[in-house]
Amino acid sequence: MKKSVFSLIFVVFLISFVSAEIIINPVQNEVYNLGNIITIPATVKTTSSITGTFEMSLLCNGKSINFYKNGINLGSGEEKRIEASLVLNKNIIGESKGDCKIKATLGTDSALTNEFRISDTIKINLQTEQKEFDPKENIIMKGTAVKENGEDVNGFLEMGVVMGNESDTRMYYESVNNGFFSVNFSMPKDARAGQYLLKLKIYEKDSSNEITNNGFTDYNILIRQIPTSLEIVFDNKNVEPGTNLKVKTILHDQTGEKIPSSAIMTIKDGENKILEQREISTDEYMEYSVNYDEKPSNWTVVSVSNRMTTNSFFTIDSKEIAGVTIINKTVTVTNTGNVPYNKTFLIKIGDYSSNINVYLEVNEEKKYILSAPDGEYDVEVISEGESKLTEKVLLTGDAINIKEISRFNFVNFPVIFIFVIFVLGFIVFMMFRKGQQKTFFGYVKKWGKNKSNNVEGNSIQNIPKMEESSSENKGPLMDFKSNKAELSLSLNGEKQGTVAICLRIKNLAEISRKDESIKDTLRKINLIVSDNKGFTYENQDDLFFLLIPLITRTFKNERKAIEIANKMKNILENHNKMFKQKIDFGISLNYGDIIAKKEKDVLKFMSFGAFMNSSKKIASLANGDIYLSDNFGKRAMHEVKAEKKNIQGVEVYVIKELKEKREEHKKFISQFIRRLERDNKDKRKEEEGD
Template identity: 30%
Template sequence: MKKELVLAGLCLVFFASFASARLMISEPEDVYSLGDKLYITVEGIRGGDSGNLNINLDCGNVSVNLLKISARAFSPEGGQSYSLPYKVLTSEDLEISSLSRIVGNCQVSVGVGDEKVSTDVFEISNNISIEASVDKLHYDPGEEITLSLSATKSNGHLVSGFVEGSNASDFSKEIENGALTEVFSMSDTAEAGAYVLNLFVYDVSEGDGILNQGLAKVLFKINQVPSFIDTGLSAVEITPEENLTISTDIYDQSGKEMDGDVSLLIVSPDGGEIQRTIKSGDFVALNFPLNATAGVWSIFSFFLEINEEDEFEILELQKAEFEFQGSILIVKNVGNARYQKNVDVKIGDTLEELVLNMDIGEERRFNLKAPDGEYEIIVNDGDSSASRSVVLTGNAISIDDLRNVGIFKNYSVIWIFLIVVLGGVGLVLFFKYRKKSVRLKDKVKKVPGKIKKIKDKVKGRVPEKYSSKVSDTLHFTNKSPTSQSLDEHEEKDGMIDLTETKVGKAESSLVLKGERNSSTVIALRIKNYEDLGREGRKRVANIVAGVKKEKGLVDWRGEYIFVIFSPLATKTFKNELLAAKAGFDIFEKINLGNKKFKDKISFNIGINSGDLVASKKKGKLQYTSIGSTIALAKKIADSGSGKLLISNSVRKKLLKDLKSEKAEAVGKTDVYEVSKIIDRSSNQEKLTELLKRMERG
């Protein structure tokens, strides 16, 4: 029994010494991301006179040596341990050319002499998991979109790095602690449909650049929003005998056609209304009666929240119908204008003439007489005619106006007496008030002397160095001295005479009796006007003269040139488009001239719309600005250089006629820079071709 106990003790000592001499290695984490730190501890190292302690990172067919120490550094008795200073999973620390070589399943192996041991398999990953979403699925163009994003590396740690968005929106942002909220928006003119936002999340190191990375996609949709209605007319001027064809097309925010039913409201000059509904892309034909009101008609097109206004004009038509009731000729004005024509009435071989002046809808009756018998009657006014065989009676051929048969004809003596009496009363009153008129004329003659006294008093109270300037301004006229010089035929103070270009003129003055209408104003500022030579100024005058094509009227005030588009001159209330076309023409011509000529023109153009009170006098348009119509146009012209800028009030009415981008605001007014005028004549051609196809079908 004693021997057995001794033997058991020796076995325990032997196995204990064997176990203490066994080589062991600490187990790593299950997953590492690039850039992480790798820690390794080795136990039971037994030294020797030869060989090395090698610690390697083995990933597939790639083996990276992490540590190499001579076995002599350790005691041959064994039982020693060694902790590897951490290794960072970067190419610099591992001394490898590419980190992609170690991405995947790996092990750490340790060997000393004949002893070798390896860890369990673990993963080295460069992947980032991304969860991303937007606050809703559908958005209107220009609406804010909120993106929420979280990013985690394969090792479970939150990402601190960067995120880049592309495709639907381009941006680059820094992400901290694995979270980001980004607000962006699509363009106001973005096409309707589905959009994909691509997201790229990554972190970096100085030596390797991008370490870990991940991709994600977010889907959202942009709604189709109607932007404007394009109304096409077969003609802008028609007579009541002609048809008017109206087509409508609805366009969304990107300029693409969209479906929908358009409501039309056609309003006559006297307030009458016609209502129609047509589908986008279709057309409707309107037939107007002969007595349809002459003048400018308005067409209002409605679809959801948008509307469009267009105009056409029904021309005056003098039209009469002739009919017979026995010997009575009936003439009826069935046109839409006063009937003022000479009508030939042929009775047999005799030609009589009626000189008519009839109101709209008026009917006149004439009694035809001739020696007893049947006659061929032919009535003709050059446009309409009628004929009939009629039995007439009488002593001679004649035509009696039945309108004159009445009280005047039966009591002509009484009427003559009344006229004589009224004439006498009129003469008495004339001589009575004639003396008062003479006294008034004497007072008027004294006015110039009083004006001179007022001017002398004003000049006497002004310092001497300003008296000459005051003298120049006391003309008692609403015209500025500069604008007055436009009427002269010579160059004064460097001003070029616009009469050479035969352009219409306007002048700012106090208009007490005029029409208040919405008008549009171009303000052209020539910034280097004082430095321009005569040829340069002539070039400016010739360019500005081009506005007469759009019926603009010029008010030239030194370096500021105002072009007025008033309904009194243009005969339309749609003056924004006329001004935009004229302004763009000036813009292009100045830029073209600056490329050709040495004398460069420094300029800027502002366009605004608003109310003006205007009247025509002596061949000129005199106007008074209401509110800031003129002042804002001038401020816009002052706000930039070499640009064509328009106020928001002008832009709203020309959304489909021009391309513009928002510029720097002027005060509280939004201003837009115009880059292109859109030619809409193609719409008219489209409608004409459509009508031709319908006729052929």
């Protein structure tokens, strides 16, 4: 009986358990962002009457949030369609995000949807490619913003520019419409050169002003160093005659920081005459020796760098000073200053002393002869309380006396006077005799011709030799005809990327510029450069050969420069094998910017940065070899096989092999193919003839 009751209860329970079926439709999207609404259609079918509560819950990461509840009363065989919606905002789902499902429940029956993702992420895509800017330059940061579900963002943008540290951040605000944003801003004119971090945040808000979806990204920009001022700095603005002027140029950027570059410095005297002009690296002292007798005046230093010019003045100080010497019995006082000397000397001979007023023009000297009874005396010369000279001197005479030797006269120096008269008489006699010989020349041809030849021979041989010895190492190394280049202080035009071949002659001081073998060797080199439309600039120990697109009509001058440099090297090596006078040389190849302008047969140019100085430096490191600068080496990688080296802290490339031209390969292949085709045609004709 008990078993029958238990079985009946179990059957009733089983019938109620399977009396309802829940059919829930799949969620349509794989990803939903906050703010979206998820619609979940569901259907409940019964096989018997049922009364209960139908519920829907969001399941995310093990957490359940009920968002729908409704009572149901259905008869047997009835069904009910339910349209539930879930609004994805924080008031309903809280912080629930990630992979989720929706569960529908009626009594003990339940059903689950497919898995989907709830996200609050916004993807930011920047469309700005430029990374380097000048201060005050207009910077536009633009791009797109899309939610993870693929919908466009309509929200807000905040951008912070970190100026130095997180506490110093400039904020910019813009709106985002239909997924697009654009921020227009600029950096201050005195912004420090370097990297700056831009932090972008894009977000949306709900009706309660709460942030829903958001996205973040960072972007780095580089603010360039802009030359803004040129400064001339003196080691001392008051220069003493006989010492060196030390002056340098400092190029400042927008914040006053130094910019390494080069400058052309010119020193002018008080009459605006150019005394020295030199190209030198910025922040490097230029020295100029001021003569000891240079008169007091204000001089000018002019500096040009990066299209900026500045000048400053310094003073050559007055220096009233005299040198004193004693030779035998004569005291010599010489004005070694740069202004007239007007002071009193006290000369002491033993216990005797006498004041002498001395007035001397610049470089003038006066002599005083000392006499005293025969013996050795302590002689001291004192000026302004300071002892200038003290010596023991043997003197002769009747009494102590100090007498100025003012001029030569017959009474004081009879022997010298007689000698001078003799010399003058001899000169007059020789001039008279020479005049007689010239008159006689017209009557006795043979004798006169011989005498004339001797005289002319002496004139021709002696005078030019003196001129040669005095100017042996002066003048230019090369005789320019049509490819001379000159450095200009100021030039208007566009920058041109230029290849410079720098030939450093390291033993220039030892080389005679009159040596025909040297001149012939350099003439050959210049001819090669000229034939390749290059221009030559001479600067002390260095010869620069410039290949400029303006002249060569091509921007690809690297291979041509390498070929010229190799020919130079061969010419110089052959010279050193053949001639006694060797040339110690180094060759560099560099690439940089210049402004150039051709005026008649002379090319005027102005270089930028350290282009010329770095060329000189690299050439000085190359001992009988060719070194490529880092700039040139990177541009010529497709032309040469080179090994990178660090020599005395300078990155250079050393050429190992010059690659063959691709055009030659193409030409060879095309000729080879045409030859094959021609051979095949000939072969077919022969076969047809057979």
